[in-house]
Amino acid sequence: MQNFDWNLLQSFLAVADAGSYSGAARQCGHSQPTIGRHIQQLQTQLGAVLFQRGTTGYTPTQTGMALLEHARAMQAAAAKVSLVAEGRADEIAGTVRITASEMMASYTLPALLGNLLRQQPGLQIELVATNSQENLLLREADIAVRMARPVQQDLIGRHLGEVSLGLFAAQSYLDQAGALEEETDILKHTVLGYDRDDTIIQGMKALGFPVKREDFAFRVDDQAAYLEALCAGVGVGATQVMLGRVKGLVRLLPDLPIPPLPVWLTAHEELRTSARVRCVFDFLAEQLPRCLE
Numbered sequence: 001m002q003n004f005d006w007n008l009l010q011s012f013l014a015v016a017d018a019g020s021y022s023g024a025a026r027q028c029g030h031s032q033p034t035i036g037r038h039i040q041q042l043q044t045q046l047g048a049v050l051f052q053r054g055t056t057g058y059t060p061t062q063t064g065m066a067l068l069e070h071a072r073a074m075q076a077a078a079a080k081v082s083l084v085a086e087g088r089a090d091e092i093a094g095t096v097r098i099t100a101s102e103m104m105a106s107y108t109l110p111a112l113l114g115n116l117l118r119q120q121p122g123l124q125i126e127l128v129a130t131n132s133q134e135n136l137l138l139r140e141a142d143i144a145v146r147m148a149r150p151v152q153q154d155l156i157g158r159h160l161g162e163v164s165l166g167l168f169a170a171q172s173y174l175d176q177a178g179a180l181e182e183e184t185d186i187l188k189h190t191v192l193g194y195d196r197d198d199t200i201i202q203g204m205k206a207l208g209f210p211v212k213r214e215d216f217a218f219r220v221d222d223q224a225a226y227l228e229a230l231c232a233g234v235g236v237g238a239t240q241v242m243l244g245r246v247k248g249l250v251r252l253l254p255d256l257p258i259p260p261l262p263v264w265l266t267a268h269e270e271l272r273t274s275a276r277v278r279c280v281f282d283f284l285a286e287q288l289p290r291c292l293e
Helices: 006-018 021-028 032-046 062-087 102-119 171-177 183-188 199-206 223-231 241-246 269-273 275-291
Strands: 051-054 057-060 094-100 123-129 143-146 155-163 165-169 237-240 250-252 261-268
Touching: 006 021, 006 032, 006 057, 006 062, 021 032, 057 062, 094 102, 094 275, 102 123, 102 223, 102 241, 102 275, 123 275, 143 275, 155 275, 165 171, 165 241, 223 237, 237 241, 241 250, 261 275
Parallel strands: 094 123, 094 143
Antiparallel strands: 051 057, 143 261, 155 261, 165 237, 165 250
16 A cells, blocks of 8 residues: 555544544544544545444454554554653643543543643643543543553552542422431431432442433433532532532431542553643642542
């Protein structure tokens, strides 16, 4: 294949991951027609069909699967080259991309990062609020703040502490629904749950409450919306103790044994030698534990 264009492979990988041209376009920052054109060009150059279209989207053909393995290796190699180059940067300037959970990104990090930008005006911060695991090795983020220990190789992680969780409700809700004095009273109240995420269901089962999705009268997966629903007096629910306190919520059954969430700060080991990434990493390592108390 002559005059090979790496952009074609990037579009190929994006379609394989997203299962659609539209999803690949969002991932790559291209238009949907551009993604389609890239796939067609790659198929023409290879003389093979790479995807078959079904009811659930685009899936790689046998040839596409064979190409996928090699494309992944090229992607990893390209990311490694980028990491080595980044690791030699010695100027505290430029962009650092941080991925964090929705709650951390919405309620804890903005104030901290604002202080950092005032200290380091040459920095620019990209904050990605998501509960999915961004792949640091492929440069989808430079730094991650996660509620789980990193397991990928070539990553460094620092355990910053734990976030305590508790059961809360707004005073306005308690005024009309009555007090909650014993654990057995929980299911007599309107309990807030997640929609498709079963984390709360599993957590309540561990506490001895065999609930199912329909037991939650109000369901939302977005954790920030969940917290705001608590503040609006929709019902009773679990949230971080520090946020419940800041939001003026009433803590219920403080002895309820809800396991805390660990907080880990993670970056690729080579990026720790980048002055700007090291600056942000060290700042968060020092400042973030104070916000967990």
